[in-house]
Amino acid sequence: EAGVTQSPTHLIKTRGQQATLRCSPISGHTSVYWYQQALGLGLQFLLWYDEGEERNRGNFPPRFSGRQFPNYSSELNVNALELEDSALYLCASSVVRGITGELFFGEGSRLTVL
């Protein structure tokens, strides 16, 4: 069974540009979570999609946005890139919405903003 896949693995952009990151969840998983992992800050929650709808978003500006497609894959868009957006962006999927379901993570997309 294929795990969570993310693309691209690495992405280099300059300030002001836009970045698009993609995620394919494990087959059968309807929930997708996006996290930002900047150096030394742990994982910060960005967005949660479930059944094609945005269910919740973290404390990030509106230039962070995304969507979930009918096949449950997801894309994260970051507009007007800033230097501090440089981070590892992790996507995770889950089949259980409640407190018991662990997340299955992809290997992440490392975004570098110059």
Place this chain on the structure above:
Amino acid sequence: AQKITQTQPGMFVQEKEAVTLDCTYDTSDPSYGLFWYKQPSSGEMIFLIYQGSYDQQNATEGRYSLNFQKARKSANLVISASQLGDSAMYFCAMREGTGGSYIPTFGRGTSLIVHP
């Protein structure tokens, strides 16, 4: 206030010894789940162990056990018989019920280095 606190930025342990990684949490929700993940240098987060707030016994998964002290709001991870491959970042996380909308919240992590 932080929901998950991991006070040890880095830990060192000798191969084959046991090590405890600390995690304290903050919630007023009676229903929650606690998780530990391992993140090797490759970046992928790997699920290790789960403990539910209503579970009476401490969770165990192979060499991993979770020392759950509900009154103290602590959920420490114990790794027995450490191996070189255990060197990684370790994250404690929590999913709360209605208060947290089930969104997993993570601590800042502990870097574990296993010496030969």
